Amino acid sequence: MKVLPVSAERFIDSLLDTGSTEDKINRIVEGFFILFPFSRLSLFSYSPINFISELIFSLHADGSMLNQDAIREDIRTIQPIYEAVLNKKARYITVSEDHSELPAKYVKKYKLSSVLVVPIKTGAMVIGCVLIDGYKGEESDKESMVQSAENYFGRAFIKLSLFDDKHMGHKLSPREIEVLEQLSIGWSTKEMAMNMGISEFTARDYIASAMKKLNVKHRAQAIGEAIRSGLIS
Structure with missing residues (x-):
């Protein structure tokens, strides 16, 4: 060596x-x-x-x-x-x-x-x-x-x-990270909206925003990228 x-x-x-x-x-x-x-x-x-x-x-x-x-x-x-x-x-x-x-x-x-x-x-x-x-x-x-x-x-x-x-932490807001966490454990948009105390429209908006910032095409990709980046576990 x-x-x-x-x-x-x-x-x-x-x-x-x-x-x-x-x-x-x-x-x-x-x-x-x-x-x-x-x-x-x-x-x-x-x-x-x-x-x-x-x-x-x-x-x-x-x-x-x-x-x-x-x-x-x-x-x-x-x-x-x-x-x-x-x-x-x-x-x-x-x-x-x-x-x-x-x-x-x-x-x-x-x-x-x-x-x-x-x-x-x-x-x-x-x-x-x-x-x-x-x-x-x-x-x-x-x-x-x-x-x-x-x-x-x-x-x-x-x-x-x-x-x-x-x-990456500066790119995603706490709410955007939260919706990715909810997605990763299998909650639907309706369920995560109820869990987070927001409307379904707002939940979908956070998901779309997170996907755009992570430059991914679908939700599974967003979860995988967030895991690889250490944003969620």
Whole structure:
């Protein structure tokens, strides 16, 4: 593992100093390759509502982008990744020649010999995961490497989430957040209006306003985005 002359904390701060959220995520990934001996990294989104994980992008250590396959899976069908997400803990998966817990189609296509799974959290909720392969380090360093990689992404995405949550908190009003909470537990517009002491028209107006600010097309999307942003649990 490479060692920088500054602490990992200061290094992460420097990565997240300026730029858009996309720029910051790209710098987090690039920073990982500076510190850790891997050859490929893939970032996936994850919905705790339907258990679907979807590829956002994949990069080689040299910065080149892989061909963007449309990977979208219910992770309950991929037990080791599901367990990592469920336990909110990084897991190193070794792929043997005669047996693998990972889908054969991905093992073959990407020539996987091992995969490090690191869940990405906002507060207590997993909103994504990083899949990293092509480990080039020493076997004796593997256990400490897994812990260090988990700490790296944990610190980096906590700082990124704090920035985004602060920004998002200013975008949505308390009432808009409240209607999303009511939606997330299954109340109808009529029921949430009664719970909140407002008219159905006003409740619908708050919902529409929240959806517009979150830039989503339907209510389920609004709930998912609010959960991923840490606005509701």
